[in-house]
Amino acid sequence: MSTPTTAADRAYSALRSDIVEGMLAPGTPLAEVEQAARLGVSRTPVREAFARLLSDGLAEQRGPRTLLVSSIDADDVRALFDLRWALDEQAARIAAHRGDTLPFAALATRLDRATELLATDDAARTDYYALVGEFDAAIDASLETSPYLRAALQRLRVHLERVRRLAHDDDARLLRAAAEHAAIARAIADRDPERAVAATRLHLHDALQSIHRHLKASTA
Amino acid sequence: MSTPTTAADRAYSALRSDIVEGMLAPGTPLAEVEQAARLGVSRTPVREAFARLLSDGLAEQRGPRTLLVSSIDADDVRALFDLRWALDEQAARIAAHRGDTLPFAALATRLDRATELLATDDAARTDYYALVGEFDAAIDASLETSPYLRAALQRLRVHLERVRRLAHDDDARLLRAAAEHAAIARAIADRDPERAVAATRLHLHDALQSIHRHLKASTA
DNA sequence: ACGACCGTCAATGTATACATTAGAGAGATG
DNA sequence: CATCTCTCTAATGTATACATTGACGGTCGT
Numbered sequence: 001m002s003t004p005t006t007a008a009d010r011a012y013s014a015l016r017s018d019i020v021e022g023m024l025a026p027g028t029p030l031a032e033v034e035q036a037a038r039l040g041v042s043r044t045p046v047r048e049a050f051a052r053l054l055s056d057g058l059a060e061q062r063g064p065r066t067l068l069v070s071s072i073d074a075d076d077v078r079a080l081f082d083l084r085w086a087l088d089e090q091a092a093r094i095a096a097h098r099g100d101t102l103p104f105a106a107l108a109t110r111l112d113r114a115t116e117l118l119a120t121d122d123a124a125r126t127d128y129y130a131l132v133g134e135f136d137a138a139i140d141a142s143l144e145t146s147p148y149l150r151a152a153l154q155r156l157r158v159h160l161e162r163v164r165r166l167a168h169d170d171d172a173r174l175l176r177a178a179a180e181h182a183a184i185a186r187a188i189a190d191r192d193p194e195r196a197v198a199a200t201r202l203h204l205h206d207a208l209q210s211i212h213r214h215l216k217a218s219t220a
Numbered sequence: 221m222s223t224p225t226t227a228a229d230r231a232y233s234a235l236r237s238d239i240v241e242g243m244l245a246p247g248t249p250l251a252e253v254e255q256a257a258r259l260g261v262s263r264t265p266v267r268e269a270f271a272r273l274l275s276d277g278l279a280e281q282r283g284p285r286t287l288l289v290s291s292i293d294a295d296d297v298r299a300l301f302d303l304r305w306a307l308d309e310q311a312a313r314i315a316a317h318r319g320d321t322l323p324f325a326a327l328a329t330r331l332d333r334a335t336e337l338l339a340t341d342d343a344a345r346t347d348y349y350a351l352v353g354e355f356d357a358a359i360d361a362s363l364e365t366s367p368y369l370r371a372a373l374q375r376l377r378v379h380l381e382r383v384r385r386l387a388h389d390d391d392a393r394l395l396r397a398a399a400e401h402a403a404i405a406r407a408i409a410d411r412d413p414e415r416a417v418a419a420t421r422l423h424l425h426d427a428l429q430s431i432h433r434h435l436k437a438s439t440a
Numbered sequence: 441a442c443g444a445c446c447g448t449c450a451a452t453g454t455a456t457a458c459a460t461t462a463g464a465g466a467g468a469t470g
Numbered sequence: 471c472a473t474c475t476c477t478c479t480a481a482t483g484t485a486t487a488c489a490t491t492g493a494c495g496g497t498c499g500t
Contacts, residue, residue: 006483006484007484008483008484031452041485042485042486043484043485044485047452048271051268052275063493064491065452065491078365079365079368079369082310082369087306089306090306145298148277148303148379149302149306152307226454251482263454264456265455267483283462283463285483286463
């Protein structure tokens with residue numbers, strides 16, 4: 001009962017976490033032997049993990065034989081949002097059309113409550129991020145009949161989490177983000193696709209601006 | 221000079237082609253030993269190829285240890301278009317904003333000419349598909365600064381080609397498709413994002429309808 | 441001193457051997 | 471006759487050995 005999953009899966013999860021959490025910094029070379037030793041497995045599962053990271057875009061190839069942790073800068077964020085805009089908008093539209101209204105209604109109220117909490121207690125960040133996670137899960141559930149879109153969204157989210165760690169939201173931004181998320185959830189709960197799309201656009205616009213402000217500030 | 225690429229790459233390309241072209245039918249089991257023997261390499265590169273096919277969505281897992289060529293039916297097509305709609309629309313918008321106008325202007329005229337040709341010479345199918353390929357390449361070129369969107373599009377196109385082989389366009393449809401494509405190209409060449417998006421929507425709507433008609437006809 | 445060229449070797453790419461397990465099929469049982 | 475279990479095998483998952491190549495450091499030339 002020690003290894004419920006395969007070694008390749010564990011290697012992948014470990015590396016992926018290390019990259020997303022910044023433990024393996026962008027630009028770090030990924031060597032099979034080194035990681036195999038670190039993770040306590042042979043090169044074979046590590047190799048498989050590297051292939052998946054490459055397909056995720058978490059690693060990139062430089063030259064024919066060297067793999068690096070992929071870089072992520074302000075320009076990547078903009079490029080990421082070019083895709084996110086398309087996917088989130090469509091996801092919101094579909095969720096409003098065919099999603100289960102109940103979870104979104106519940107999330108809307110909980111997000112509103114979180115807005116109040118965040119105003120007073122700044123330790124509620126974790127709760128808010130957990131709520132966003134639930135929101136994403138609710139979106140995924142609504143996309144049961146759109147597996148391709150759902151898969152694209154899930155691939156995207158890994159990168160977005162990386163960005164989130166890079167550009168830590170300030171409290172004021174978090175407050176507005178919660179309100180924006182609540183607006184999206186409510187529009188979906190009301191089965192109003194147009195409003196859901198509009199609210200999503202608003203959220204993405206603000207989120208991108210906030211991130212860019214942050215990155216510009218930390219670069220300068 | 222016999223192997224310019226790695227064995228894993230060749231195995232992947234071969235399997236991918238076989239799946240897209242229908243030589244490996246949906247539902248066919250993919251066994252490492254069998255494919256290794258067929259392709260004349262060891263299991264290792266085949267294994268790597270399988271991993272990539274899985275991440276492409278060209279193969280799917282049934283149970284913990286069996287891989288099948290992924291199925292594709294009318295419902296998959298609808299799901300595929302849920303994603304395609306989002307991506308193509310955004311791509312058209314961005315191409316109209318920042319793309320090189322010249323290639324699109326050239327493509328527009330060539331597509332119009334193809335429309336005339338298709339009306340008389342039905343052997344011009346190949347030419348038309350080649351033009352669409354060039355159009356896609358021009359879109360990709362316009363997305364140089366949006367690599368995430370471009371990557372998502374490229375992943376999607378493999379599946380679309382599979383659909384195209386599944387539901388062969390009839391001549392009438394091809395004619396309209398060429399005209400619709402020309403309209404998109406012209407809108408992009410004119411740097412008119414809104415029109416490009418509208419033309420894209422029109423094209424996708426018609427394409428989806430045509431495919432569904434075809435599939436319903438062949439199923440019945 | 442700076443750049444191009446080249447040999448070394450360490451890391452990758454591939455094959456194979458070993459360990460493990462899922463899945464097909466025989467047999468038993470209701 | 472269907473279903474369930476159990477076995478057994480053949481395939482996968484992993485490790486390792488072998489082959490191959492390109493990244494790095496040194497040398498040479500200018």
